[in-house]
Amino acid sequence: MTPIEMVERRTTMNGAEVLVKTAAACGIEVCFANAGTTEMPIVMAFDAVPGIRPILCLFEGVCTGAADGYGRMREYPAMCLLHLGPGLANGIANLHNGRRARTPIVNVIGDHATWHREADAPLAMNIEGLAETVSGWLCTSRDAENISQDMADAVEASLQGQIASLIVPHDHQWVQSSDDPVAPPRVSCVPIDFDRIETTVGLLKSARKTVILMDGKALRKRGLHAAARIKAATGCDLMSVTFPAYMDRGAGLPFLPRVPYFPEQAIAALSTYDGVIMAGAREPVAFFGYENGASYLLDPASRKIRIAGEGQDAALALEVLADALHAPLAGNDLRAMVSIYDRPPVPEGKLTAEKACTVLAALQPDHAIIVEEGLTSAFAYYPQAATVGPHSFITITGGAIGQGIPCATGAAVACPDRAVINLEADGSAMYTVQGLWTQAREDLNVTTLICSNRSYFILQVEMMRAGCTAPGPKSLSLSDLGNPAIDWVSVSQGMGVPAVSVTMAEDLAEELQRAIEEPGPHLIEMVL
């Protein structure tokens, strides 16, 4: 029997079919999946019920990272289908990144049949305990009759900018279920606080020097335009958080410096402001706490106000603020706030990390999606790309490495007509290298640029910061990826992605141009 014949023989659908039908009705189009026996009814339901495209990933960290990339581009969730506790556990690191990005993601996790749980079978785990660590919404299905509502609730919860995890026991998938029609999810937003907007106008007028710290929707076009208006009207500065989930960038948009990574630099950069307006951003904190270091980065004497927090539309808050300031909607004052189109020339000679970044800024096509997990190697890219054509920029929000390849994969699924370029550290790339295979299978337009410096270079920097100028052989061995050197061309081709290795800037330019023009995935190892 085929799955469709199996449905036709029954008068009702089973729980799995109701789940898939509801997910499709709620607007879910894609499911990044690595299923097992306890999810088999859902797997078969993808054939029996139309509407959802399942995409196989060969490791769950790829599924969840792809859902993160998809959700950041679409502002709407993809579904992940994960196998029991171990499958969820493998996906947690990238769910953590998604949680920090406030990406809508819907996880469906199979569990043992309810009556089989007490047997504590080999794969049994505390799935709820695992899911709680990353989920803003968590539900274990109580029976098959509620599956439609559970699924719709999950989608609605995810749209608050959080991970929604629905655990579905195997028997709730296979038993018959009535197909309750469920209302489509509502996107609700915490309303803007207008009193706070008034206070912010006062702050902007009275402070010596004010900065608007931006994150969330503030970093999308609407928010950036409103911020540019405010800057034109008041002379305030604009700044992005260190690791934005998503940013619209390029010519025609204002340039936002990012809060520096190391706390002493961040404190220095922020110390000039006696007024700080947070739009979609939390109060900035140090990535790590160092000996004799600080947690909080703002001048304690500064006046701080948050005009839009989690679950609020920071772009709308900035628009309301701009209007309250009677900020210009057009004209030379506003035009002076945004970048004028300009590209760096393609550099020549032996590749360095800086030159690699310049080549990318010089050649990236308009409307590219840039996923940046290059860490130390990508340092020079951000400022150079400020003036190139309009593009999307995505970073590693939660610091859990292994985000780039999956996130680029999901972004390419979300936006098949756009070029995705993943500027990727070699150490990070190894974490979820299996994602290359999904790029090959789905023929995705992703170009992966591997920054092959053959080290966890950030750790060597950290050792120096800790006062160790001459690391011993054991500590060096834990940050050295050079023995043996990973042959990225071989690894990539082995997973079906055409690849080349370059050592010269002009060769990188030629290969990057080719990779962008040819459909399908490519990988370029940049030996740095």
Add this chain to the structure above:
Amino acid sequence: MTPIEMVERRTTMNGAEVLVKTAAACGIEVCFANAGTTEMPIVMAFDAVPGIRPILCLFEGVCTGAADGYGRMREYPAMCLLHLGPGLANGIANLHNGRRARTPIVNVIGDHATWHREADAPLAMNIEGLAETVSGWLCTSRDAENISQDMADAVEASLQGQIASLIVPHDHQWVQSSDDPVAPPRVSCVPIDFDRIETTVGLLKSARKTVILMDGKALRKRGLHAAARIKAATGCDLMSVTFPAYMDRGAGLPFLPRVPYFPEQAIAALSTYDGVIMAGAREPVAFFGYENGASYLLDPASRKIRIAGEGQDAALALEVLADALHAPLAGNDLRAMVSIYDRPPVPEGKLTAEKACTVLAALQPDHAIIVEEGLTSAFAYYPQAATVGPHSFITITGGAIGQGIPCATGAAVACPDRAVINLEADGSAMYTVQGLWTQAREDLNVTTLICSNRSYFILQVEMMRAGCTAPGPKSLSLSDLGNPAIDWVSVSQGMGVPAVSVTMAEDLAEELQRAIEEPGPHLIEMVL
């Protein structure tokens, strides 16, 4: 400054150095590590304090799986060094396998500095919540003065056959600590219940047909010898659990059928027994609960007795039982219970899963360590290897795939003089493929035999079991690894492990022989 100079400038050690010194004093020799900033003082302590060999793994699932393989071979823990919540999360699936195997493993997980926790920095997670899901012992360091005792407690706890997880905030690593001498860990064992042995003698004498279900120490040489004596004295049957953590096997040892994987077959195999003795084994349960299926596999009418449970020495229990039965210690009756040395001939012609298994049984060297994560492809191996030279046999206890490559890596570190052969499914291999790189760096004697059937074949079997004889394109796509086919030679060479692909049994034989003879790691793709 070098790490040693840093120590010499101080009058005391820091917390990290005390931790490493204590671990070494407790007999820890190896640390499988992927560290970050919050573990940097421990990384530097490996150089400042002698005794521990750190081994870099390029993904935490490799660290934890390697520690599992090491612990199963040594019956003593290795240490894992993991970076915050995301690093621990990446290691959980293989810790789950280790938990089910009752392997001693000591995790050390860094956390943010205590004063930095409230800042909820990007990498902050509920580490305790994650660790609880797999740890039998869990402690978060309260201050640097207790680190020595905490570490010694962790080692002692792990020796109960469980995962011990010690979370150490960054500041407890860098602050000065007095170096308390700590007593070496004691291995304590729950004593044997002698009354129960008497009852078991009665059961063996009165039951029509009895089986001893064996796991844990019962499957190591001492336990197997005692079980053979009991069989010689009583005519009972011996059986292994489906997925043993470790088994001594080969000529001179009794052959133990394993409880079949699918519940209907297991129930049939066990239905002939009206007496069941569990030695180190739990009551067997179905791996999955199926529609109209059962959880428990023993005949409810059978008489069951457990002579050694968790934390008890099942080999000792069997020895005491054998003595109580006045079972022979030598002689023909006992010799008839064990396998006579015999090897299958090397097959010829186009490779199949069965022929691949036969080649391995025909050629594996004496005292090899066989890691079996071949799933459906490895089905024919187990019975054929019963009569070959003595060897160790390790399986995927918790069902979390991605166990084979890491486990083989750890076993090779534990036993550098023995050949390790990993019979590995292709889908499982992709989960933790990064482990090949560690095999190359450490020049480990591991031969990986990839069963390249280009599918999650078990899932296709499961679809048939669910009544779906003609899966649709979407469900097939989620179990098909063939589009594109993974080029295992390319992937393996890219990570520094020499590799070949074979399609004929005689070529496999030649390449396996060569791989065993040449030092260092090898990979053979067996196209099935």
